[in-house]
Amino acid sequence: MTRQPPAIDTLVEPDRVHKSVYVDPDLFELEMDRIFGHAWVYVGHESQIPNVGDYHQALIGREAVVMVRGEDGKPHVLYNRCPHKGAKLLAQPCGNAGRFLRCPFHGWNFRCDGRLLSVPAREGYEDTRFDLRDPAFSVRRVACQQSYRGFVFARLAESGPSLEEFLGDIRLTLDNFCDRAPEGEVEVAGGVFRVWQRSNWKIFFENLNDTSHPMVTHESAVNAARAEYQHRGDGGQMPFQLHIIEGNGEPYDFWAGLEMVAYDRGHSYMGAIFTPPTDPVSLGHQAALEAVHGPEKTHEILSVQRHNSIIYPSCAPHTSFQQLRVIRPVAVDRTLVEIYTFRLKGAPEDYFQRSITYANIVNSPSSNVMPDDIEVYARVQEGLATDGGDWVSLHREAGREQGDGNGRYTGGGLSELPMRNQFRAWAEYMGEEA
Template identity: 60%
Template sequence: MSYSNESIAGLVRPDSVHKSVYTDPEIFQLEMDRIYGHAWIYAGHESQVPKVGDYHTTRIGDQDVIMVRGVDNKVHVLYNRCPHKGAMLVARGDGNAGKFFRCPYHAWTFKLDGSHLAAPIRRGFEGTRFDPASPEFSMRALARVENYRGFVFASQAAEGPSLSDFLGGVRSSIDNLCDRSPEGEVEVAGGVFKVMQPSNWKVFYENLHDTMHANVTHESSYTSAREQAEAYGSMPLELHIMDGNGEPYDFWEKLSLMAFDYGHGYMEGIFNPGAIETDPVTRSHFESLEAAYGRERALAILGENRHNTIIYGSGSPHTVFQQFRVIRPISVDRTMVEIQTFRLKGAPEAIFKRGLMYANLINSPSSNVMPDDIELYGRCQQGNQTRGGDWVSQHRYAGTDKPIEGGMTSINGTSELPMRNQFQAWKQYMLGEI
């Protein structure tokens, strides 16, 4: 079917959404244009392209793009396409282009900002419309590119809110992640996990702040963690971070959920990696921050404990364990998740190793936790393709959300406010209202 604005609006109710938003390929293609074609989307971190000519390939929605460090030392984001025959300029992955891009098909070359440099045997173009100064014969850059504290975002739309305004209330999560470095900077390090999930991209965003699922979906992992802790006679951090999912409902009900414009939000942390007074790793981290910022500021930085932050359309930074789960839609029922781990520049090496440990135990393809989620995401995708019903419930604490500057907050940590907020933004994007 062809969707009118009226029919799109009818897919989202105040307390539920129609299952077709997860299963209809036509809706998926509209999302690629109306959401990913307009919003600011995380392209990568500047540390992934440290030297002139370094490039990192990624996707903005359904578009293959290249993030590259130019001779001006700025980071550019270009569509991965040669304007001659349309070939991808570079294969997917990372590398260094040298001083220019060279198409492997016919050797057209382009400066690192995408502008046309040369084409072989120029006399063959005499008397034609070919003009190397015309944008038609250059690699096309995305309409807007901005860098916030090293995090590079790009938008395919020439107009719209600034990146700072777009991020709004979740800027503070990026700030806290960077401020945990005594130098105020982070860098991608330790490799990147990639996990293909058999589900629609929106399912993962909803689950990130779904506090009702943890002690049900992850029962096997937290039960095993508790059994091992009993055998050890203690609960080391490696087990503690799995045990946290098994907290009773009254624990989750007390958590704060924040929801902001454009579908963003964050939730309060569910555990602390260690107290300054008793944990030597945290203590050494605190001392490095205290030397850089002073005691009061260092305490404030480590005292800001958030679990998952949602930057809608891009993914989820986790400040305490310095990582970013980047969410890339592939098709209506396939989603690629890339887990980037960051080193806090100037912080003790033990902090970086702790971040790697968390990524391995919680988010890697071989973890004891992520497979639980992926199994359920797939079941949601499959179940929503049956004739067993048409609507997906978002009723928990509907109508009780409290307004805050730039968004809403929940009265209960098990509220489905984050899901409702995401679909309010989804609806606005799909109707062309933002």
């Protein structure tokens, strides 16, 4: 018999949270229902399925879904399940299913939008309740799906806010992500990193806009980058590959000066760490934008400088280097993170190659940076399982944030505002009244 999880309203306080939110498996199951069963969750980008029959698999909480390009040219998000015997229709993470989806068990065929196309030995269904036109015999669609500038989100619940209402002002991150492309569109390119983390999904999400950890967690990587630069001994500008590692070693005063903004529903962003360089690669991108928009509009686009943005509870876009990290909770202490790199359509090829470089140096599981984080996440998970204390502190600059009355909150660059904001949303989703 499943035990009753602790009362939700006792777990989250304005400046701390109870450790059970990270380690209680029953609370995790409740999250799968109340958060991932009701929030808009990122599924994929339309560019991942350019042709009819192309598909991309994803998880929405516990539900395995697949995004498929239909004959109508639109993406369709379907449950990855045959309505006949329940077999999984598509096994690979991505690919092309051909002109229709075919169940590998009994050969039922479906259109790429999920509608039943044909069944073998059809005469055996005569004088039964089977009806080819009955939606019950088609692949089930998710309750709601919407696309925002090519980014596809889905919601399992029938009722709730529209995608644009859900995103609110965090939409500016996705707008800027695309506006940086001279053609106004982006596409997934360069493959994907898939990283298994031995920790609760919320630990990763909280760390994205945690500015007090880099100089501690990444100390060895920073020292290695500085040592390599000194070893070169030429006194020139630090190479880009070293600069994006060494930047984690900035002092607390630097981080305190960054912009920190949070929104209702758990979304947030932090200001950019790296000042846009004036190297030939950056200037080439700027010139490509100016050729389309002119200097004034280009300046407006490039002046939006954000490092990590959080679209709670499922993804984190990085506009400056065209990265997107997707969070797939699997168990209370196990999380799959997928990292995608995007190409800006119309931008010079070397600009895309720099994004690939950033992905390999910062977001690769074999980089000098990410393993530090994964190790710390696992240590947090292990530490929370002990009797060393019941509460997790979120006290830094608590009560100092400023709200505008319209769901936007600002705090100091070292503030734990984003974490408190996420748990405010967590409590709203998880509450009985929800």
